[in-house]
Amino acid sequence: MPKFSTNKIVILTVQIEVIKGDITTLAAGAIVNAANTSLMGGGGVDGAIHHAGGQAILEACKKIAAKQGGCATGEAVITTAGKLPAKYVIHTVGPVWHGGGHDEAILLKNCYTNALKLAELHALKHIAFPNISTGIYRFPKGKAAEIAVDAVMNYKPGTIEKVTFVCFDEENYQLYLAKVASK
Ligand code: AR6
Numbered sequence: 001m002p003k004f005s006t007n008k009i010v011i012l013t014v015q016i017e018v019i020k021g022d023i024t025t026l027a028a029g030a031i032v033n034a035a036n037t038s039l040m041g042g043g044g045v046d047g048a049i050h051h052a053g054g055q056a057i058l059e060a061c062k063k064i065a066a067k068q069g070g071c072a073t074g075e076a077v078i079t080t081a082g083k084l085p086a087k088y089v090i091h092t093v094g095p096v097w098h099g100g101g102h103d104e105a106i107l108l109k110n111c112y113t114n115a116l117k118l119a120e121l122h123a124l125k126h127i128a129f130p131n132i133s134t135g136i137y138r139f140p141k142g143k144a145a146e147i148a149v150d151a152v153m154n155y156k157p158g159t160i161e162k163v164t165f166v167c168f169d170e171e172n173y174q175l176y177l178a179k180v181a182s183k
Contacts, residue, residue: 015162016152016180020173023166024052027085029124030078031166032115034132035061035091037070039077044135045168049089053082057089074110076118088122090115094133097140105147108133112151120158128164131172145175153183 023031023045033049036042039061041050050057060079064071071077076092092115095107111132119127129148133139152163165180167173 014152014155014157014160016149017162017164018167018173018176018180019164020167020170022048022168023128023130024048024084026128026164026166028126028128028164029086030088030090030115030119030122030127031081031084031086032076032111032127032129032132033089033091034130034135034137035071035093037072037093039065039070039091042136045130049084053084053089056080056082061091074107074114076111076114078118078122086128087124088119090118090127092132094137094139097133097138100143104133104139105143108139108144108147109151112148113155116152116155116157116160116163120160123159125159126162126164127160128166130166130168131176134172141172141175145172145179149176149179149183 034045057079064077071093073093073095076090078088078090081089092111094111095104097104134141134144165176167176
């Protein structure tokens, strides 16, 4: 009698969504913040998240900063989402664009993968990203969209079922729609 072994093939896929809007309004498991290394807040999406989420987010960031001196570029930390509809905020620090020869691409990729890993450590199913580094940090939007979409598509999901790219401006929105459609 031949012996058969049973092979179970599990296909893990992540649903990718591209929307245009304000990330602070999303009721995801986690929304990602494009923070700076101090974690003490700033402008852009960072300012919007702290403003809408309230003092509890800054207090949590202060505790992390006191413990580990902030957050390095490409790394990520997690806090309460305060008054926001999301459960958590994952703060990551994108690279400042200095022309492309300073590891900007790998650091930006690390932001996405480290945020995904942290979301999975908390067993989250849905995470929403802004277009990290494409504002004040001046990362070229087309390159950043390519890196972001590739990072998510190449990530082997565990608990994550859905990733939302939240674009604030029309240019990023069109770039992300095109990138996702081309994959
Ligand atoms: N929802 C979604 N996206 C937003 C929102 C929002 N409410 N507001 C802005 N964006 P930026 P960076 C978009 O500048 O380039 C801060 O001062 C914005 O249009 O927020 O990573 C930090 O403290 C752009 O596409 O982040 C750091 O010092 C994207 O979010 C520095 O800025 C990122 O733009 C980080 O710069």
